[in-house]
Amino acid sequence: MPHTSGEHSTRTVLVTGATGNVGPYAVRQLLEAGANVRALVLKDDPNLHRLPDGVELHYGDLADPDSVEAALPGVDGVFWMWPFFALSTATAPAVLERIAAHAGRVAVVSSVGVHLGIEPVDNNCHAYLEKLLEQTELEWTFLRTTGFMANALGFAPQIRTSGTVQFPYGDAVRTSVHESDLAAVGVRALTEDGHAGQKYLVTGPEALSQREQVQIIGDVLGRTLVWEDIHHDAARKAMVDTGWPPSYADGALDYFADLCVTPEPGSTVVADTTGRPARSFREWAVEHADAFR
Ligand SMILES: NC(=O)c1ccc[n+]([C@@H]2O[C@H](COP(=O)([O-])OP(=O)(O)OC[C@H]3O[C@@H](n4cnc5c(N)ncnc54)[C@H](OP(=O)(O)O)[C@@H]3O)[C@@H](O)[C@H]2O)c1
Known part of the structure; x- marks a missing residue:
């Protein structure tokens, strides 16, 4: 049976x-906080090496809610991410029903697009997950x-081979967040009281244009990198060719165009909830420099 945790902190x-x-x-951060994790x-997941020792592996597919059920007995909280690129949300209601039968808390990865009211209207979006959660206890x-700082890894092949990044909207100003900081806010929400019902806008500590992000990567590498704006349609074709659903490519590129005019909003949520400053893009670039060499 689900429990609302009140003064009890989440354990599993x-x-x-x-x-x-x-x-x-x-x-990693949940393990450090003393939780059972x-x-x-997925079976045959090629990225299991990214997980630290001490985590229990449960094979399950979000496309198959029964397979998720097997991982849930004894669970207090769920750090819930939906792989929108790989999977429609058709099974999300059934997955959430099973989660709600066991867990008391959920921290869901959503998007600034919901904050800004610009998410697409169909169900394959973060706003839909939020709506489903609002209908539960x-x-x-x-x-x-x-956007994640890790999105800059998409520029890595061009940086490695030519040093010129060809992409539209170099002047789009983003408040990209370090993935570790996003995780940290979710971990706090699942392991401490006081975060229920919060709709946190989670951002990095600074506003940087895409062009400035690439300059910082160049600084870290000790190389001069060039940003070259290309046409929206050329980028759209390249994105769709590499597997982006067309509607997602359109949404992202239109958003970048808007960010050339109106910078992405920022918040102090990371510092406020974790008690430490949000990590800068330069810190991220130093950590990931080898990917660009
Ligand atoms: N990137 C951004 O800038 C951004 C911005 C706003 C919101 N978000 C949201 O952030 C969330 C997390 O993104 P991310 O970048 O961490 O995701 P990601 O790197 O694309 O990883 C997706 C994860 O889901 C797993 N997965 C794929 N299909 C699955 C299935 N059918 N059942 C169970 N697991 C499955 C993948 O496993 P494998 O390792 O086997 O592939 C992988 O672990 C997403 O909901 C995304 O929409 C991202």
Whole structure:
């Protein structure tokens, strides 16, 4: 049976998307916080090496709610991520029903797009997950994140080979967040009281244009990198060719165009909830420098 945790802190947490950009940080930080941690992973997941010792692996597929059920007995909280690129949200209601039958708390990775009211209207979006959660008795926390600093890894092949990044909207100003900081806010929401019902806008500490992010990567590498704006349509074709659903590519590129005019909003949620400053893009670039060499 679900329990609302009140003064009791969460002890057993299931992390979905555990081997992605955010999941390994969440798993590690939950272990450090003393929680029992379960990772929901696909069979034959090639990224299991990203997970630390001490986490329990549970094989399950969000496309198959019964397979998720097996990971849930004894779980207090769920760090919930939906892999939108790989999977529609058709099974999300059934997955959440099973979560709600066991857990008391959920921290869901959502998006700045919901904060800004610009998410697409169909159901394959973060706003839909939020709506489903609002219809439950769960203690939920929404992590409405800006773009991940890890998105800059998309520029790595161009940086490694030519040093010229060809992409549109170099002047788009973002408040990108370090994946570890996003995880940290979710971990607080699951292990401390006081975060239920919060719709957190989770951002990095600074506003930087895409061009400035690339300059910082160049500084860290000791190389001069060049940003070259290309046409929206050329980038859209390249994104769709590499697997982006067309509607997602359109949404992202239109958003970047808007960010050339109106910078992405920032918040102090990371510092306020974790008690430490949010990590800068330069810190992220130093940690990931080898990916660009
Ligand atoms: N990137 C951004 O800038 C951004 C901005 C706002 C919101 N978000 C949201 O952030 C969330 C987390 O993103 P992320 O970058 O950490 O994700 P990610 O790196 O793409 O990882 C997706 C994770 O889900 C797993 N997965 C894929 N299909 C699955 C399935 N059918 N059942 C169970 N697990 C499955 C993947 O496993 P494998 O390792 O086997 O592939 C991987 O662990 C997503 O909901 C995304 O929409 C991202």
